[in-house]
Amino acid sequence: xxxxxxxxxxxxxxxxxxxxxxxxxxxxxxxxxxxxxxxxxxxxxxxxxxxxxxxxxxxxxxxxxxxxxxxxxxxxxxxxxxxxxxxxxxxxxxxxxxxxxxxxxxxxxxxxxxxxxxxxxxxxxxxxxxxxxxxxxxxxxxxxxxxxxxxxxxxxxxxxxxxxxxxxxxxxxxxxxxxxxxxxxxxxxxxxxxxxxxxxxxxxxxxxxxxxxxxxxxxxxxxxxxxxxxxxxxxxxxxxxxxxxxxxxxxxxxxxxxxxxxxxxxxxx
Numbered sequence: 001x002x003x004x005x006x007x008x009x010x011x012x013x014x015x016x017x018x019x020x021x022x023x024x025x026x027x028x029x030x031x032x033x034x035x036x037x038x039x040x041x042x043x044x045x046x047x048x049x050x051x052x053x054x055x056x057x058x059x060x061x062x063x064x065x066x067x068x069x070x071x072x073x074x075x076x077x078x079x080x081x082x083x084x085x086x087x088x089x090x091x092x093x094x095x096x097x098x099x100x101x102x103x104x105x106x107x108x109x110x111x112x113x114x115x116x117x118x119x120x121x122x123x124x125x126x127x128x129x130x131x132x133x134x135x136x137x138x139x140x141x142x143x144x145x146x147x148x149x150x151x152x153x154x155x156x157x158x159x160x161x162x163x164x165x166x167x168x169x170x171x172x173x174x175x176x177x178x179x180x181x182x183x184x185x186x187x188x189x190x191x192x193x194x195x196x197x198x199x200x201x202x203x204x205x206x207x208x209x210x211x212x213x214x215x216x217x218x219x220x221x222x223x224x225x226x227x228x229x230x231x232x233x234x235x236x237x238x239x240x241x242x243x244x245x246x247x248x249x250x251x252x253x254x255x256x257x258x259x260x261x262x263x264x265x266x267x268x269x
Contacts, residue, residue, distance in 0.1 A: 004028070004030055004031075004079050004080060006028050006030070006041075006043060006080055007050060007080060007081045008043055008050045008051055008052035008077075008080045008081060008082050009049055009050050009051075009081060009082060009083060009084070010046075010049055010050070010051045010052070010082060010083075010084050010085075010086070010249055010252065011051070011052045011053075011054070011077040011080070011082035011084070011085040011086070011201070012051060012052070012053045012054070012085070012086045012087075012088075012245060013054055013055075013056045013073070013085065013086070013087045013088070013192065014053060014054065014055035014056060014057075014088070015055075015056060015057070015087075015088055015089045015090050015188065015234070016057065016061070016090045016227075016230055016231055016234055018055070018088060018090075018234060018238060018241060019055045019059045019061075020042070020053070020055075020059075021042065021046075021051075021053040021242060021245065022042050022043070022044035022045075022046065022051060022053050023044065024044070025042035025043055025044040025053065026042070026043045026044065027040040027041065027042050027043070028040060028041055028043060029041075030076035030079055030080065032071075032072045032075040032076050032079065033075070034069060034071040034072040034075055035069055035072050036069065036072060037054060037069060037072045037073045037075075037076040038054060038055060038056050038057060038058045038063055038068060038069065038072075038073055039054060039055055039058045039059050041053065041054045041076060041077075041080070042054075043080075046245075046246055046249045046250075047246065047249050047250035049249055049252070051249065052077060052080050052082055054073060054076070054077070056068055056073060056188060056192070064165060064166040065164070065165035065166060065187035065188045066113075066115075066116065066164055066165050066166060066187075068188065068192075070116065070117070070118070070191050070192050070195055071117055071120065071195060073192070073195075074120075074192070074195040074196055074198075074199055074201075075120075075199070077196075077199075077201065078199045078201060082201060083201055083202065083256065083261065084136070084139060084201065084202040084203075084204075084252060084256075085196050085201050085202065085203045085204070086139075086143075086204055086206065086245055086248060086249070087189065087192060087193065087196075087203060087204065087205050087206070088205070088206040088207075088208060088241055088244075088245065089160075089186050089188060089189055089205060089206070089207050089208070090186075090208055090210050090230050090231075090233075090234045091104070091160065091184045091185060091186045091207040091208065091209055091210065092168075092184070092185045092186075092209070092210065092211050092212065092213040092225060093183070093184065093185075093209045093211070093212050093213060093216065094161070094174070094177050094178040094182050094183055094184060094185055094213050094216060095178065095181075095182075095183050095216070096212075096216065096218050096219050098155060098158065098183050098184065098209055099153065099209065100209050100210060100211055100212065100233065101153065101209065101233075101237065102152070102153035102154065102155060102209050103147050103152050103153070103154050103155070103206055103207060103208055103209065103244070104154075104155040104157075104158040104160075104183060104184050104206075104207040104209065105135075105140055105143045105144050105147070105154065105155065105156055105157070105158070105204065105205065105206060105207075106134075106135060106157070106158045106159065106160045106183075106184060106189075106205045106207055107133070107134075107135055107140065107157040107158065107159070108134065108157075108158075108159040108160070109134045109135075109159065109160050109161075109162065109189060109190055109193060110159060110160070110161040110162065110182060111162055111190045111191075112161055112162060112163050112164065113162055113163065113164045113190055113191075114164050115164075116164075116190075116191055117191070118190070118191035118194060118195070119191075119194075119195075119198060120195065120198050120199065121198065125268055126268065126269065127198075127264070127267050127268050128267055128268075129194075129197055129198050129263050129264065129267045130263065130267070131194055131197060134193050134194070134197070134203075135193065135203060135204055135205055136202035136203055136204050136258050136260050137258050138202065138256065138257050138258040138260075139202050139203075139204035139248075139252070139258075140156075140204055141156075142204075142248055142251050142252060143204050143206060143244075143248050144156045145251070146244055146247035146248045146251055147206070147244050149247060150240070150243055150244060150247060152240060152244065155183065158182075158183035158184050158207065159181070159182040159183055159184065160182070160183075160184045160185070160186050160189050160205065160207060161177050161182045161184070161185050161186075162185075162186050162187060162188070162189050162190040163185060163186075163187055164187070165187035165188075166187070168214070168225060169185065169213060169214065169215065170214075170215075171214050171215040172215065173215065174213045174214050174215025174216065175215035175216075175217065176215070177213070177215070178213070178215055178216055178217070184207045184209070185213050186207065189205055193205065196260075197260065197263050198263065198264075200260060200261050200262065200263045200264060201260065202256065202258060202260040202261070203260070204248075206241070206244060206245075208233075208234060208237055208241060210225075210229070210230045210233040210234060211225045211229060211230065211233065213225070
């Protein structure tokens, strides 16, 4: 029942302020057993590769972070045949050296969300998928090289702490996260990244730093961030993000050499 004749090999999620990617796309709804994805999926070609683009909040930003149907979004990508996903996100910085306007290719994640549906495997077969290294080890260096080739200030590692939203952190929470050495704060990267792993799709994150978080000490002039500010910064950097994604897609090889595609091996008794 939940199949589609449409095909793509690479998926891209759009975040806050990032609602289009492909020129003259063909837009399709993809039916899933988990309900509708956030919006129609735009299909087209980039660098000779079939790409599927989905704005995770919907084109009109109708879904706040805690209300996104992450399962439907991931299932729809898998149903299209997607094996690699690029997940750009607008993020705040928790460390003085991670400056607004820079980008972080994350290598770790901390989940501080509550109540989000975060697995496809509720039984009857118990399934424990390893998430020790959350992001694809093949795609991460490709993303780092692509960003640096465009002369973007790039951090080749970083931990994202994902908060529930829709509210931003208190100063005390932000100071706590910073003190633990985490670099980036966001509201959507979990369970999005993990669900890709459960479906044996590769996933790489690009965190665009839009602001310093409110509890960060040692930086002058920090003020509480607003959603308007985040969108404004992302809009100013939209072309940089798109160019980075185009370059990453162009440089992704056909063969997968990582273990993401066999994530379920050994996950069940």
